[in-house]
Amino acid sequence: MNNSKVKPTASELEILNILWSKGPSTVREIHEVLELNKDAGYTTTLKLMQIMNEKSLVKRDETSKSHVYSANVSKELMQGQMVKGMIDTMFNGSASQLVMQALGNHKADAKELDEIRKYLDLMDNKK
Amino acid sequence: MNNSKVKPTASELEILNILWSKGPSTVREIHEVLELNKDAGYTTTLKLMQIMNEKSLVKRDETSKSHVYSANVSKELMQGQMVKGMIDTMFNGSASQLVMQALGNHKADAKELDEIRKYLDLMDNKK
DNA sequence: TTGTACTTACGAAATAATTCGTACGTTTGT
DNA sequence: ACAAACGTACGAATTATTTCGTAAGTACAA
Numbered sequence: 001m002n003n004s005k006v007k008p009t010a011s012e013l014e015i016l017n018i019l020w021s022k023g024p025s026t027v028r029e030i031h032e033v034l035e036l037n038k039d040a041g042y043t044t045t046l047k048l049m050q051i052m053n054e055k056s057l058v059k060r061d062e063t064s065k066s067h068v069y070s071a072n073v074s075k076e077l078m079q080g081q082m083v084k085g086m087i088d089t090m091f092n093g094s095a096s097q098l099v100m101q102a103l104g105n106h107k108a109d110a111k112e113l114d115e116i117r118k119y120l121d122l123m124d125n126k127k
Numbered sequence: 128m129n130n131s132k133v134k135p136t137a138s139e140l141e142i143l144n145i146l147w148s149k150g151p152s153t154v155r156e157i158h159e160v161l162e163l164n165k166d167a168g169y170t171t172t173l174k175l176m177q178i179m180n181e182k183s184l185v186k187r188d189e190t191s192k193s194h195v196y197s198a199n200v201s202k203e204l205m206q207g208q209m210v211k212g213m214i215d216t217m218f219n220g221s222a223s224q225l226v227m228q229a230l231g232n233h234k235a236d237a238k239e240l241d242e243i244r245k246y247l248d249l250m251d252n253k254k
Numbered sequence: 255t256t257g258t259a260c261t262t263a264c265g266a267a268a269t270a271a272t273t274c275g276t277a278c279g280t281t282t283g284t
Numbered sequence: 285a286c287a288a289a290c291g292t293a294c295g296a297a298t299t300a301t302t303t304c305g306t307a308a309g310t311a312c313a314a
Contacts, residue, residue: 009270017216026291043273083213102226108226116230173263174263
């Protein structure tokens with residue numbers, strides 16, 4: 001997993017998500033998942049994945065006739081990039097503002113809140 | 128401030144950010160700020176703002192010759208939409224996962240961490 | 255008055271992203 | 285062997301976004 005600053009489009013992100021959760025997949029496998037939510041032809045998916053390959057967002061194994069694609073950027077890295085973008089453009093660079101917005105509007109159950117507390121304590125210790 | 132589910136493009140978001148921080152402004156005022164970071168002509172900015180007006184992302188006061196534009200969606204609302212989108216597409220619907228990603232990679236100082244703690248406690252009380 | 259500067263409106267070019275048709279090759283079942 | 289099914293490649297149409305040129309109106313100073 002290399003690759004520094006590529007920004008996937010919305011469609012590309014959908015595909016990456018599938019690859020992250022399913023692991024290496026053929027175009028058809030990806031396409032079948034995509035079909036559940038949207039409606040586009042097979043060659044559309046194929047083309048997208050070919051482009052993603054050129055951009056090195058995915059890599060592909062051409063050993064067998066049906067090429068097998070896998071993500072070439074980690075989900076964590078991409079999450080990081082996107083969260084950073086969001087903090088910079090919408091939260092004046094303040095991570096905690098984002099955090100509060102996220103907590104305010106989206107229910108987290110008690111267990112999750114506890115995890116976050118632990119996390120906060122952990123960060124204090126680091127100093 | 129009305130308007131439900133419009134998704135601003137990146138350029139539109141830049142303009143909204145300026146409007147949110149400066150308040151109602153003319154095209155020229157906005158353009159002067161934009162010019163600091165990018166380089167595009169005046170009519171480009173104008174056109175963009177006209178389109179945003181059609182989409183009701185902004186509203187405009189045509190009383191004086193130089194029309195005065197202001198945001199027609201609140202920053203908070205937009206933050207909410209975007210955070211939600213992010214949580215749904217990149218964090219499996221879990222707000223706390225986003226929170227931890229945000230805290231993990233982006234320094235928040237001690238004061239901010241305390242604010243977050245207070246916030247967490249407050250949420251517990253609500254139950 | 256005349257001309258310079260500024261404004262809006264708007265069509266259309268330039269660019270980016272998505273979608274699809276079609277060609278062409280390989281595999282598989284009969 | 286042959287057709288049907290399935291795979292890749294790829295040019296090009298479609299759609300979305302960004303950019304700009306030009307026309308036309310108004311204010312204002314010389």
